[in-house]
Amino acid sequence: MLFAVTNIPYPSWLNPADNTWQLVAATLVGLMSLPGLAVLYGGLVRKKWIVNTMLMVFAGFSITLVVWMLWGYNMAFGPISHFGATGSFWSGFVGHFTPLATASSEQGQAVSGANSLIPFHFPTATLAYFQFVFAAITPLLFLGGLVGRLKFKAWLLIVPLWVTLIYCVNACLLWGGGFFAQKGAVDYSGGYVIHLSAGVAAFTGAAILGPRRWQDRENAFPSNLMMVAVGAGILWLGWNGFNGGDPFYAGADAASAVLNTNVATAVGVLTWLLMDMFFSKQKKPTFLGAINGMLCGLVAITPSAGWVNGTGAIFVGLIAASIVWVAWNYLSRIRPFSKVDDALGVVYTHGIAGLVGGLLVGILADPKMTEYGVAGAHFKGAGGFSVAGWFYGHSFHQLWEQFLAALWIIGYTAVGTAAIFYLVKFILGGLRESDETLAIGDLAIHEEEAFPEPTFGEPVLSPSHSHSDNV
């Protein structure tokens, strides 16, 4: 042995494999936002809206990280503020409004209500960054419902308010050891906290914001399908970190979560593809349809990734993509869906898929799929943890808990998002860019366009060229 144990430059509670995987997983999830969602959404919007959409993604990511460091992490995952009697709803509502800013708060061993079973083997900085990339992608997902008319300044206010008041509360309630977590509702990686919530927020926000210009709706053909392919591919493979990172240990359950995620997604792609080929009006296999199916599979397996077996994962992809396909093609014609301009359809591929996936946990979760399997003196809790759905446990208990948590997420997100949008509307005197600005798009808002073309000859002399300092 070249190195004595005492020379290892980190504390004994730290496991380098767990820490490495957690940081890699977090980075994969971060890539889903940057550049994943930036180019996916940029490719799906009209050419005149690419820059605006991509900048909102980058700005939203940045704002969420600052919020996360200053108070978000501790509100969602820090020690819980007990506003009410122990065990009551208010005693498990949200954490403290405190920053994550000291050396010890970054380098100390991660502790969180998110996992009271066995201790984390990495520092708080790892957990905080991992949880940040989830917090960041959520507003970026519901941005998909708002693109093409939302005022840029409004977005800069909506993100910090929404992350603080909606995301942190939902994350604490389901993951941070809050009320629904204590009741027994589970959400493996965010089918509820992230996707159902993002779908509801997109729908509510779009309803308050109003529709895009009719010209933009009628001519809503996407700007670039190759960029959609790049973004969608990064989302799919990035999801290995999304779901594979949520056991918090680089163990067997991380591996099964990754495999299950991919198989559910593959089935989602194929389900949508076949439904397009045989049931759609045009009977054509479409690339963007396949991408919708991919999203359905990814989103729906998220709440159950490490708790269902392979058969369960196949059913999750099949059921979710079928239901969302029907919703996309038929529910969208019925009020209120027909009346709300959810620009990229977030309420379907994230909202409905997240809801279906969250409920399927209560049906398909296999108690033999063990998330934490080791018990013993070194571990805080009993050790073993798994979830039993109706199919294996012959009880509707889990489904009922999943149902109650879904009701909360839908109700709270809708009411809270509405309050935030009306507040921002009041502060700024409106949520929409002016009609003249909307007619032009990127150039009017940013003086930039996605494909700048000095069409003929040299670019014209710019004002800065004629400035005396530059001559």
Place this chain on the structure above:
Amino acid sequence: MKLITAVVKPFKLDEVKVAVREVGVTGMTVGQVRGFGRTGGHIEIYRGKEYEFDFIDKIQIEIAVTDEQVEAVLDAIVNAARTDTVGDGKVWVTDVERVVRIRTNERGPEAV
């Protein structure tokens, strides 16, 4: 002197170029244009929604020729660009009053 303007299917440009060279044309100007004629537009489907595109991509070719060249060039273009289907395009001829070659300042048919 005449200006021959042809609007043809994009994939026919190369054949037209070869054909008019063979009858002595030394230069042409081309541009990507869009338009509609009797063909009508086409449908594209994105995310389950149908979009009707009225304008179809075409190539517009402009060739300046002397009066004697006109019939031969017209034949060359028509033969090269024809697929016998709707949407093969049009060719028309207009009078050209004056032509100047910038490098030499030559005027008239010599400049064509």
